[in-house]
Amino acid sequence: MAKGEGAPKPKRKGLVVALLAASATFSLFLIAGLAWAWSVYYSPGPTARQGDTTVVTLPSGSGVSAIAATLKNAGVIRSVDMFKAAATLTGADRRLRAGEYEVPTRASLKTVIQLLTDGRVVRHFVTIPEGWSSAQAVGILNGETILTGTIDAVPEEGSLWADTYEISRGETRASVIARMQRDAERNLAELWARRGPNTVVRTPEEAVILASIVEKETGVARERPRVAAVFSNRIRLGMRLESDPTIIYGITKGRPLGRGIRLSELRRDTGWNTYLIDGLPPTPIANPGRQSLEAVLNPPTTQDLFFVADGTGGHAFARTYAEHLANVSRWRAIEAGKAPPAEALPPGVVPGAPPPGAAATEEAAPPPLTGESVITMQAPGALTPQRAPANQ
Structure with missing residues (x-):
């Protein structure tokens, strides 16, 4: 009996050996598989089809499978299954973000996934x-x-x-x-609610019209309140605005004119020409910015009624027409490339300045240095220039 009881031991020993061998084989395969996956995850990906990057757009709401398919079709990854497996194993499948991405050529799977989880989209x-x-x-x-x-x-x-x-x-x-x-609607409503008592505009629509004129008259931010004050003062006194940009808008509907304003254009009644119409034009002449709207809705208190370019990119302002004529003479001298002699500026008689009631004396004036038109504001009470039909 002692011999019979010990007989099965070699069988058990063989089973243990077989199990150990199978386990070792599985471990080897597992290690090999992990090494392969590691290599795929970190190794360089496909070369970009054009240039150094590939632009890929992932629509909002795309799942992992759809994202993987998009990346594969764009030539960014080699395998849909490997991308899905890598995203799942790293937990990235829950953090992939939609958007437009620029994927570098030969980017590894790790780099692609990191781009998508970091949300480094092209802006x-x-x-x-x-x-x-x-x-x-x-x-x-x-x-x-x-x-x-x-x-x-x-x-x-x-x-x-x-x-x-x-x-x-x-x-x-x-x-x-x-x-x-x-x-525009939201910002205008906010600015309108903060308008001051000194404003002359009666509606938000009027505010946009006047602000568009202020915007076109000066590109110098600090001047906008003062320009707005000039136009506000003119409206209070019943004077015409006499804004050169309104002449241009009536001709080009917002495109640059590219030259000086002609006398015939000064006389043309386009509906926007504020040398010929009272008050504001029927529509804005541009899309004004915040500063111009703020200036119109809260203009400073001044007595200025005129302004003209001063040769520095800004303007010279004046309370009286005599002061304005002197400023105009200086500007015309700058246009002509000569310094204005002080003795050449007697009160009321200014060489080169337009006489009261005549804002332009030539059919086509020479283009000014800064792109300003050469038309200038008229004397208070001056006769309106003879109108020409709008279709001329």
Whole structure:
């Protein structure tokens, strides 16, 4: 019996050996598999098909499978399954972010996943400068190739908020216009609520019209309140605004004129020419910025009624027409490239300055140095220039 009881021992020993061998084999395969996965995870990925990067856009709401398929189709990863496995094992599958990405050529799987979890998306911006017309704003958006769709009609003048906007690839141009209009409505409401007692505008719409003129008259921020005060004083006294940019807008509807204003254009009744119409023009002549709106809604108290370019990019302001004529003479001398002699400025008689009632004396004046037009404000009570039909 003692011998029989010990007989099964070699069987058990063989089973243990077999199990150990199988375990060792599995471990080897596991180690090999992990080494392979490690190598795939960290090794360089595919070469970009063009250039040094590949642009990939992941739509919002995309799952891991859809993201993996998009990356594979773009040539950014080699295997959909490996991406899904790596994302799952690292926990990245719950942190992948939508957006537009620039993936470097030969980026490893680890780099791609890290880009997507960090949300290092490509950011695009478009700027609508203050004082640009709605037609010019449409031109800017049409030039942005990442945007889609068309703008069926130019938005109303003054309805866009001049600012820098972040845009996304594939976003429609119409949606960007809608954002600009919403911003304009919101900001105008906030500024209107803070208007001061010195403002002459009666409605938010009038504020935008007058602010657009202020915006076009000067690019110097510190001058905008004073320019707004000049126009406010003129409105209170029943004087015409006599703003050169309104002449230009009636001709080009917001496009640059590219030359000086002609006498025939001064006389042309376009509906916006404030040398010929009383009060404000029917619409804004541009999309004004915040500072111009604030200046119109809270103008300082001054006695200024005139201004003209001073040759430095700013303007010389005057309370009387005699002072204005002296400033005009200095400006014309600067245009001509000569210094104005002090003795050449007798009160009331200024060589080169337009006489009261005549804002231009030549059909086509020489273009000024800073792009300012050569028309100047008239004497108080001066006769309106003879009108010419709007279609001339």
